[in-house]
Amino acid sequence: MHIPVLTLALLAYSTVTFAAPKPDQPYSQWMANSFLSKSQKINQHYVASVLYEGLQRAASLHQDSALLSFTSNAVSSLVSANGTLLGWNSTYYSIDDLRVGNNILHFWNSEGRNSSKYETAATALRKQIDRWPRTPTGGMWHRDPVYKNQMWLDGIYMGQTFYATYTSYFEPSNTTAWNDIAHQFDLVEQHCRNVTSNLLVHGYDESKKAVWADPVTGGAPHVWDRAVGWYFMALVEVLQVYPKELPGYVKLRGYLAALAEGLQKAQDASGGWWLVMDEPYPGMEGNYIESSGTAMFAYGYLKGIGTGLLEERYRATATKAYGLMIERFVTREANGTLSWERTVEVGSLNTDGSYEVSNLLLLVCAPVLMNGT
Ligand SMILES: *[C@@H]1O[C@H](CO)[C@@H](O)[C@H](O)[C@H]1NC(C)=O
Ligand SMILES: *[C@@H]1O[C@H](CO)[C@@H](O)[C@H](O)[C@H]1NC(C)=O
Ligand SMILES: *[C@@H]1O[C@H](CO)[C@@H](O)[C@H](O)[C@H]1NC(C)=O
Ligand SMILES: *[C@@H]1O[C@H](CO)[C@@H](O)[C@H](O)[C@H]1NC(C)=O
Ligand SMILES: *[C@@H]1O[C@H](CO)[C@@H](O)[C@H](O)[C@H]1NC(C)=O
Ligand SMILES: *[C@@H]1O[C@H](CO)[C@@H](O)[C@H](O)[C@H]1NC(C)=O
Numbered sequence: 001m002h003i004p005v006l007t008l009a010l011l012a013y014s015t016v017t018f019a020a021p022k023p024d025q026p027y028s029q030w031m032a033n034s035f036l037s038k039s040q041k042i043n044q045h046y047v048a049s050v051l052y053e054g055l056q057r058a059a060s061l062h063q064d065s066a067l068l069s070f071t072s073n074a075v076s077s078l079v080s081a082n083g084t085l086l087g088w089n090s091t092y093y094s095i096d097d098l099r100v101g102n103n104i105l106h107f108w109n110s111e112g113r114n115s116s117k118y119e120t121a122a123t124a125l126r127k128q129i130d131r132w133p134r135t136p137t138g139g140m141w142h143r144d145p146v147y148k149n150q151m152w153l154d155g156i157y158m159g160q161t162f163y164a165t166y167t168s169y170f171e172p173s174n175t176t177a178w179n180d181i182a183h184q185f186d187l188v189e190q191h192c193r194n195v196t197s198n199l200l201v202h203g204y205d206e207s208k209k210a211v212w213a214d215p216v217t218g219g220a221p222h223v224w225d226r227a228v229g230w231y232f233m234a235l236v237e238v239l240q241v242y243p244k245e246l247p248g249y250v251k252l253r254g255y256l257a258a259l260a261e262g263l264q265k266a267q268d269a270s271g272g273w274w275l276v277m278d279e280p281y282p283g284m285e286g287n288y289i290e291s292s293g294t295a296m297f298a299y300g301y302l303k304g305i306g307t308g309l310l311e312e313r314y315r316a317t318a319t320k321a322y323g324l325m326i327e328r329f330v331t332r333e334a335n336g337t338l339s340w341e342r343t344v345e346v347g348s349l350n351t352d353g354s355y356e357v358s359n360l361l362l363l364v365c366a367p368v369l370m371n372g373t
Contacts, residue, residue, distance in 0.1 A: 021337060025062070027326070032058035032067055034337040044078045044087060046099035046158055053103060060110075072111070075103045083120025090124065093133055094143040095155040101125040101162035105169060126166045129159075135206040138180070139187040142203065150210065151188055152203035152349065157230035160184055161237045168241035175246065181238065182248025188231070189255055191217050198262025199277055202227045203349055212353030222355060223277040224347045229296025232259055236304050253309065260310050263297055264317050271320035272328075273297060275344060276355060286355075291329040291342040298322045 021033030032055045042048065052071050059068035078086055078100065085100070101122055108118035133141045135149045142155045160181050167177045191204035204218040212220050235256040242249050266277055272289035274282040281287050301318035304310030331339040 027330070027338075028054075028058040029062045029064055029067070031330075031338050031340070032064075034339070036067070036070060037337055042074045042077055044085060044097070044100040046096040048074075049100040049103050053106070056103075056106060072107055075100075075107050079104065079117050079121045081117055083117040083124070085121045085124065088124075090128060092144075093128070093131075093141065095140060095159040096143075097158075098125055098129075098162045099158040102165060105162070105165050109169065122166055123170070125162065126170075129163055135187070137187060137206065138183055139206060140184060147349070149207040150203055150205045150349070151184070151191075153188060153192065153200060153227040153231040153234075155203075156184060156188055157234040157237075160234055164238045164241050172243070178243060178246050178248055181242070182246075182251055185235070185238075185252055185255055192219050193258075194223070194278070197223075197266070197278065198258045199223045199266060200228060200231060200259070201278075202347070202353070210349065210353075212349060212351075220349055220353045222281070222353065225273045225275050225277055225290050225293025226296065226344070226347060228259075228263070228277065229293045229300070232256075232263065232300035233296055233303075235259065236300050236307075236309060239309055240307060256304065256309060260301065260304065260314055263301075264314060267297075267317055267321070270328075271324035273321075281355060284355075288342065289324075290344055291325065291340065292344070294321050294329070295325055298325065 021030050021037060025033065035051065035055070052074055055067055056071045058064065059071060080086060085104075088097070104118050104122045104125075108115050108122065129140070133144045133148070135141065135151070139149075139151045140155070140159055141148055142150045142152045163177070164181050167174055167181070171177055188200065188204070191206075192200040192202075194200070201222060202220040202224045204220065205213040206218055207213075208215060208218045210218075214221070235252055239249070239252055239256065242252060263273070266273060266282075268274060268282070268289055270289055272291070272294040274287050275290040275293070276282075276284075276287050298318050298321035301310060301314045301321075305312060305315055305318070329340060329342050331341055333339055
């Protein structure tokens with residue numbers, strides 16, 4: 001049960017100071033409190049939003065009221081009394097910025113469904129989706145104007161988990177919305193999936209103008225583990241709320257099943273996954289077994305198995321990955337906190353997307369100790 005929280009809390013860092021945690025806590029709670037013992041900056045960026053979800057899940061699981069009230073207050077501080085999300089620009093379209101909508105919806109739901117400020121803020125984000133710039137075939141742009149006509153796997157997690165959760169609460173019979181959500185996954189599948197390996201490249205450009213875009217598919221050249229991790233989690237999370245009677249449900253189940261198969265094949269003997277996952281890069285100089293992607297895959301498998309979306313036969317894959325996380329990626333510091341190592345700070349399609357150029361970034365950034373910097 002510690003996986004979801006540990007994973008989510010580990011994916012992100014942000015800069016609030018908390019007492020040092022006690023090392024006898026379960027990993028998820030220990031890690032969550034370790035994050036908070038470092039200096040934390042409260043904001044609505046997706047990195048902080050994902051961290052808050054990890055903290056909130058650890059808090060709920062272990063009934064850690066200090067942790068829960070920290071998280072609830074952090075999210076509340078992002079929305080003014082009249083429902084304005086602080087710092088939000090209603091005409092700036094960056095799909096990463098929808099991610100905070102999940103935190104708002106979580107506290108709207110868990111705190112009695114009567115907060116009009118949360119409802120107003122979430123509805124404003126939802127209405128923005130109706131105005132979102134889209135590709136000719138209806139895909140939501142990753143960001144306007146810098147990533148016009150592009151869809152990235154990361155964006156599917158940031159945008160579609162919010163769109164689906166909002167729809168499940170406020171418009172459960174809006175079939176147009178449900179179909180639109182499934183369509184976002186369809187487009188990524190059509191352009192990014194390698195049907196042999198069952199893995200997906202980082203994103204695609206429908207206009208094929210990006211320097212990295214494949215002339216036929218528009219796809220990026222490489223399979224990046226964290227992007228695939230976001231996508232795997234997006235499938236598992238959206239399927240939690242997607243109506244089973246709609247055709248989109250069966251399609252999303254199929255996408256999840258194929259990816260689960262591909263990831264199992266791509267798992268390294270150590271239990272982890274390579275940062276750059278496509279052949280021939282696993283094992284190559286400069287590439288390495290990366291911790292955030294490994295944590296996301298472990299989470300996706302365990303959540304998928306626990307909710308009946310994935311077969312029990314994947315459990316060994318997940319537990320092996322979890323074992324590696326505890327053994328190699330988590331460091332117990334002398335002051336009683338935990339650190340998370342062997343991850344990459346960022347991976348983007350703002351370069352030519354090649355292994356060589358991306359690699360320079362890795363040399364500079366990895367391994368990053370996610371210690372609140
Ligand atoms: C605990 O030690 C780690 C590693 O040196 C450091 O990054 C962190 O800031 C320390 N935390 C506290 C609360 O002193
Ligand atoms: C809502 O509150 C914010 C922050 O207090 C303020 O800037 C904004 O003008 C208010 N908006 C409306 C419509 O009253
Ligand atoms: C909001 O975003 C739009 C589009 O990027 C930009 O033109 C505008 O200046 C932004 N407004 C503010 C107040 O930052
Ligand atoms: C909202 O609901 C919660 C939980 O049911 C309750 O404690 C709280 O007083 C309610 N708040 C308002 C403003 O009605
Ligand atoms: C249903 O969803 C569509 C697509 O997102 C949206 O345009 C429409 O306004 C929604 N309808 C209702 C009744 O909320
Ligand atoms: C798809 O994956 C297979 C197996 O890893 C690989 O041989 C092939 O080159 C990949 N196709 C593309 C278009 O990258």
